[in-house]
Amino acid sequence: xxxxxxxxxxxxxxxxxxxxxxxxxxxxxxxxxxxxxxxxxxxxxxxxxxxxxxxxxxxxxxxxxxxxxxxxxxxxxxxxxxxxxxxxxxxxxxxxxxxxxxxxxxxxxxxxxxxxxxxxxxxxxxxxxxxxxxxxxxxxxxxxxxxxxxxxxxxxxxxxxxxxxxxxxxxxxxxxxxxxxxxxxxxxxxxxxxxxxxxxxxxxxxxxxxxxxxxxxxxxxxxxxxxxxxxxxxxxxxxxxxxxxxxxxxxxxxxxxxxxxxxxxxxxxxxxxxxxxxxxxxxxxxxxxxxxxxxxxxxxxxxxxxxxxxxxxxxxxxxxxxxxxxxxxxxxxxxxxxxxxxxxxxxxxxxxxxxxxxxxxxxxxxxxxxxxxxxxxxxxxxxxxxxxxxxxxxxxxxxxxxxxxxxxxxxxxxxxxxxxxxx
Ligand code: AMP
Numbered sequence: 236x237x238x239x240x241x242x243x244x245x246x247x248x249x250x251x252x253x254x255x256x257x258x259x260x261x262x263x264x265x266x267x268x269x270x271x272x273x274x275x276x277x278x279x280x281x282x283x284x285x286x287x288x289x290x291x292x293x294x295x296x297x298x299x300x301x302x303x304x305x306x307x308x309x310x311x312x313x314x315x316x317x318x319x320x321x322x323x324x325x326x327x328x329x330x331x332x333x334x335x336x337x338x339x340x341x342x343x344x345x346x347x348x349x350x351x352x353x354x355x356x357x358x359x360x361x362x363x364x365x366x367x368x369x370x371x372x373x374x375x376x377x378x379x380x381x382x383x384x385x386x387x388x389x390x391x392x393x394x395x396x397x398x399x400x401x402x403x404x405x406x407x408x409x410x411x412x413x414x415x416x417x418x419x420x421x422x423x424x425x426x427x428x429x430x431x432x433x434x435x436x437x438x439x440x441x442x443x444x445x446x447x448x449x450x451x452x453x454x455x456x457x458x459x460x461x462x463x464x465x466x467x468x469x470x471x472x473x474x475x476x477x478x479x480x481x482x483x484x485x486x487x488x489x490x491x492x493x494x495x496x497x498x499x500x501x502x503x504x505x506x507x508x509x510x511x512x513x514x515x516x517x518x519x520x521x522x523x524x525x526x527x528x529x530x531x532x533x534x535x536x537x538x539x540x541x542x543x544x545x546x547x548x549x550x551x552x553x554x555x556x557x558x559x560x561x562x563x564x565x566x567x568x569x570x571x572x573x574x575x576x577x578x579x580x581x582x583x584x585x586x587x588x589x590x591x592x593x594x595x596x597x598x599x600x601x602x603x604x605x606x607x608x609x610x611x612x613x614x615x616x617x618x619x620x621x622x623x624x625x626x627x628x629x630x631x632x633x634x635x636x637x638x639x640x641x642x643x644x645x646x647x648x649x650x651x652x653x654x655x656x657x658x
Contacts, residue, residue, distance in 0.1 A: 262559055265559055265562070270393060273392070273393045277346070278344055279372055280343070280348070281350075282347040283349065284329060286351070287319050290308070291318075292328070295327070307356045308320050309323075309354045309355075309365075321354035326532070326547075329347055330532050330533055331536065347372065353367055360519070360520070367550070371547040371548070375533065375541050380478075380481035381480075383507075387512075388488045388490060398557065402512050405511045405513060406508070407495050407497075408507050409466055409499055410469065410507070411471065413473070414469055414471035418469035422463055426440075433456050433459060436453075448463075466496055467494065467496045481508055498510070505528065505529055507528045508544065509525075526545050527545075530542035564593065566593035566616060567619055568609070568618045569595070569596045572623075576621045587653075590650055610636065617635055617653065617656075619631050620634065628643075629645060630644060
């Protein structure tokens, strides 16, 4: 192939990334707006942090033995020689921001939400992308298990409102630094006994962090791990208590759940509660959202001893299961004939747009018939016809596309009529 031809070959989007085209983007906007306003109802406020951070933030936060840090980060050296990582998850960034801006000294509740892209070099498949989007909430300084249940209730309410059906709530406790070492000893012994049958990755995990074997996607490893000891049998009094009270609050909210003792959730920092909401319709990648408690992260990052809990929800997965009311865009198409009419249309569109009405004005040289058929194809709610006669009178033909009814009206009348119709 000649160099010239090569240069003309179309460049495609990178594997594992996806364009969100305008029709789809409408649904995204609708869901994002709804999700954000739901979080606000529970006292959460938006926080926005940079897309890239120092690599060590995630090594320290997400954890050296997690799949995210060992295999999935988009890490590069910038021109200043610093190691930078595109955020693979959100929690470490918000913890960093709280410490950096000393937000814990302010009177407002430490409840945050966030929405934006995440990056993981994972194997792309349906429901799993390399750039994906999460909405996320985090609460700090609430150690009472009532909050663990409240955030699940918030997610549950939101999913119901978006008409997501056939979901299941899975809960677990992964213990704390007091009770986990005993469990890990037993788990390591059980995993070591079947080590030869585990994948190479899991064989390494037997020594580094056997808990991470539960995250493995290899069928044989998942099968073997079903016979491993369960953490819920090893919880200390405090964790046991927390887990019991957490479930009693879920009962209070009448939220059905299933205890899933293998739900360790891929990330090293969790303490006590972990949970996921899965949707049967999603297939292999069935988790819509997941989260848990992380009582030590702030302290380990050099901040005050403030506990934390949160969850992240995948927008691509959420959008594939929500049912949205179809909302047509209500807009006015301005059809104009001739140079003078074009100027009049420009002036009218400017006036109506300033009054908050959506107008579409196109500048291709088309006859009236062709403009009307275009307006109909675009599903315009109204068409305004502007010709020489209309300019002379200062009154225009307004056609309602749904009924075909046509009236003559001046600019203020048009504004009033369209406002009334879209109210
Ligand atoms: P995690 O941060 O791994 O706990 O994931 C939280 C949620 O983000 C999951 O329940 C998914 O909905 C979504 N998610 C995680 N990884 C991906 C991915 N690679 N592609 C699409 N969605 C993802």
